[in-house]
Amino acid sequence: AQSVTQLGSHVSVSEGALVLLRCNYSSSVPPYLFWYVQYPNQGLQLLLKYTSAATLVKGINGFEAEFKKSETSFHLTKPSAHMSDAAEYFCAVSASNAGGTSYGKLTFGQGTILTVHP
């Protein structure tokens, strides 16, 4: 079984400041990890994913995340926030089976709403 905890349901930053959204996971098998973004009244957009290759993963819109196995973390960062980054962000984990697929099943965190102030 796997689970995801996102620390902080709301994060507020100033435009130009560092964005840090925290995600910790638990998984009994090597996980795949994902960050999704959801703009108001829209669907989910994949920001980036970790699939056991490089531990530092770069995504779209200047976001990146680092997989730290020892800390069971996959925190999302962006050096400089932009007003357009205001959205809700979800961390998700999938547990692969011996063949490497999770059959599309994801476990999501509860989400973090990012507010960006001018």
Add this chain to the structure above:
Amino acid sequence: NAGVTQTPKFQVLKTGQSMTLQCAQDMNHEYMSWYRQDPGMGLRLIHYSVGAGITDQGEVPNGYNVSRSTTEDFPLRLLSAAPSQTSVYFCASSYFRDAQETQYFGPGTRLLVL
């Protein structure tokens, strides 16, 4: 490709009514799944399918039925709607290739049960 499509976009039901949320994908993906999104709870898996004719329960399956007669379609049925089923429903399809799993989400269906 249209990707993952969902209909309707918005629906209002009365308690006890039944309805089917439609989901279709034109990418020939093996795996499809349904999630519900509730404030402060993220997305939770309702049912999933690993291929035509094969479905299984997720985390919150009670009150929902699914079937998958074709690769393309994966409808979600509410047999007797309850206010607790007021939510936003997302359908997703995915495939696994070259040790990578890739998911595609539909735009969602917003359901209000009165």
